[in-house]
Amino acid sequence: xxxxxxxxxxxxxxxxxxxxxxxxxxxxxxxxxxxxxxxxxxxxxxxxxxxxxxxxxxxxxxxxxxxxxxxxxxxxxxxxxxxxxxxxxxxxxxxxxxxxxxxxxxxxxxxxxxxxxxxxxxxxxxxxxxxxxxxxxxxxxxxxxxxxxxxxxxxxxxxxxxxxxxxxxxxxxxxxxxxxxxxxxxxxxxxxxxxxxxxxxxxxxxxxxxxxxxxxxxxxxxxxxxxxxxxxxxxxxxxxxxxxxxxxxxxxxxxxxxxxxxxxxxxxxxxxxxxxxxxxxxxxxxxxxxxxxxxxxxxxxxxxxxxxxxxxxxxxxxxxxxxxxxxxxxxxxxxxxxxxxxxxxxxxxxxxxxx
Numbered sequence: 001x002x003x004x005x006x007x008x009x010x011x012x013x014x015x016x017x018x019x020x021x022x023x024x025x026x027x028x029x030x031x032x033x034x035x036x037x038x039x040x041x042x043x044x045x046x047x048x049x050x051x052x053x054x055x056x057x058x059x060x061x062x063x064x065x066x067x068x069x070x071x072x073x074x075x076x077x078x079x080x081x082x083x084x085x086x087x088x089x090x091x092x093x094x095x096x097x098x099x100x101x102x103x104x105x106x107x108x109x110x111x112x113x114x115x116x117x118x119x120x121x122x123x124x125x126x127x128x129x130x131x132x133x134x135x136x137x138x139x140x141x142x143x144x145x146x147x148x149x150x151x152x153x154x155x156x157x158x159x160x161x162x163x164x165x166x167x168x169x170x171x172x173x174x175x176x177x178x179x180x181x182x183x184x185x186x187x188x189x190x191x192x193x194x195x196x197x198x199x200x201x202x203x204x205x206x207x208x209x210x211x212x213x214x215x216x217x218x219x220x221x222x223x224x225x226x227x228x229x230x231x232x233x234x235x236x237x238x239x240x241x242x243x244x245x246x247x248x249x250x251x252x253x254x255x256x257x258x259x260x261x262x263x264x265x266x267x268x269x270x271x272x273x274x275x276x277x278x279x280x281x282x283x284x285x286x287x288x289x290x291x292x293x294x295x296x297x298x299x300x301x302x303x304x305x306x307x308x309x310x311x312x313x314x315x316x317x318x319x320x321x322x323x324x325x326x327x328x329x330x331x332x333x334x335x336x337x338x339x340x341x342x343x344x345x346x347x348x349x350x351x352x353x354x355x
Contacts, residue, residue: 018083022076022079022080022083023080025076026073026076026077026080029069029072029073029076030069030073032069032072033066033069033070033073036062036065036066036069037062037066040057040061040062040065043055043057044056044057059170063115063170067115067118070163071118071122074122074123074126074160074163075095075098075099075122077126077156078098078125078126078129079091079095081126081129081130081132081133081156082094082095082129085132085133085136094125098125101121101124101125102118102121102122104121105117105118105120105121106118106121113171113172115167115171116167116168116171116172119163119164119167119168123160123163123164126160127157127160130153130156130157130160133149133153134149134150134153137149137150137153138150144306147302147306148303148306148307150302151299151300151302151303151306152299152303153299154295154296154298154299154302155295155296155299155300155303156299157292157295157299158291158292158293158294158295158296158297158298158299159292159296160292161288161289161291161292161295162288162289162292162293162296163292164285164288164292165285165286165287165288165289165290165291165292166289168284168285168288169261169283169284169285169286169288169289172283172284172285173281173282173283173284174190174191174281174282175190175279175280175281175282176190176279176280177267177277177278177279177280178277178278178280179275179276179277179278180195180196180197180223180275180276180277180278181197181273181274181275182197182198182199182200182274182275182276183196183197183198183274184196184197185226190280190282191282192227192228193225193226193227193262193280193282194225194226194229195223195224195225195226195264195278195280196223196224196226197221197222197223197274197276197278198222198223198224198234199220199221199222200219200220200221200222200269200271200274200276201219201220202217202218202219202220202271203217203218203220204216204217204218205217205218206244209243209244210243212243214243215242215243215244216240216241216242216243216244217240217241217243218238218239218240218241219238219239219240219269219271220236220237220238221236221237221238221239221266221269221276222234222235222236223235223236223237223264223278225255225262225264233255235253235255235264236253237250237251237252237253237264237265237266238250238251239266239268239269250265250266250267251265252264252265253265256286256287258287259284259285259287260282260283260284260285260286261282261283261286261287262280262281262282263280263281263282263283264278264279264280264281265278265279266278266279267279
């Protein structure tokens with residue numbers, strides 16, 4: 001009875017801060033985020049069906065509405081990692097420190113961008129918690145448990161990188177357009193980049209169409225790219241006029257570096273003067289997005305392989321992990337009760353001997 005009462009008191013005290021409740025809160029946050037995204041995707045379709053109105057919802061609609069659910073989801077997932085490895089009190093203290101860090105970074109605003117400030121403040125503790133769990137998995141688990149833990153944490157790490165890459169790349173990108181003369185260095189630059197148009201040549205392509213010699217008229221534009229006023233590489237794009245369909249479109253130049261992506265496309269050109277209006281965009285940290293996707297897919301594949309090869313062991317481990325704390329608690333209480341009973345017996349024997 002005494003064991004049951006103590007255990008009940010402990011359960012009531014910690015009932016709100018458990019892994020089960022944290023996972024439930026994470027599911028609620030994820031459902032809320034999914035509902036916001038689905039509403040934005042379905043609304044244009046309903047507007048078209050019901051009122052024949054063309055409606056387009058872009059980043060201006062999604063970003064402010066998905067920000068809060070995403071922040072909640074990252075915080076709750078971080079709590080899920082901690083609450084299963086440390087005591088509820090320590091997890092609660094870590095959560096309080098987590099929130100204090102977010103508020104402090106937003107107040108200081110080291111990046112002068114609220115979205116970037118909040119994202120960095122959220123991701124640093126989340127990445128630390130994930131690294132801590134990976135270390136615990138490598139230290140304490142063996143065989144199936146270790147492989148399963150590594151796979152799950154790889155998925156989690158991939159999700160964090162995806163979120164970080166999306167926010168940083170969308171908020172820190174730099175884009176501009178300028179008119180460049182053939183054979184001359186551009187007057188201005190974008191970040192550390194500048195362009196020099198080296199040549200411009202046109203050709204007809206396709207079958208003759210009406211009064212035109214061919215269905216398409218294509219202008220190829222070659223250029224050199226300079227990074228900090230030093231030659232880096234060369235590239236080319238095409239400006240295509242399609243007479244058959246009555247439209248113009250372009251090809252694009254994309255260079256993906258380790259820390260950023262460079263995107264170049266022509267907007268307009270004048271063959272007589274040799275001028276080209278070029279659009280240039282620099283997107284930093286985009287590789288975090290692609291790397292996160294690869295890590296998440298790799299983690300999912302690894303987890304499926306591990307689960308497929310160890311189905312019975314999987315069930316046993318899940319059951320044991322759920323009772324681990326209870327077993328440890330009752331073992332300690334059992335030892336204490338046995339010690340008390342032994343002392344009583346010894347004291348009773350000693351009193352009997354004196355009589």
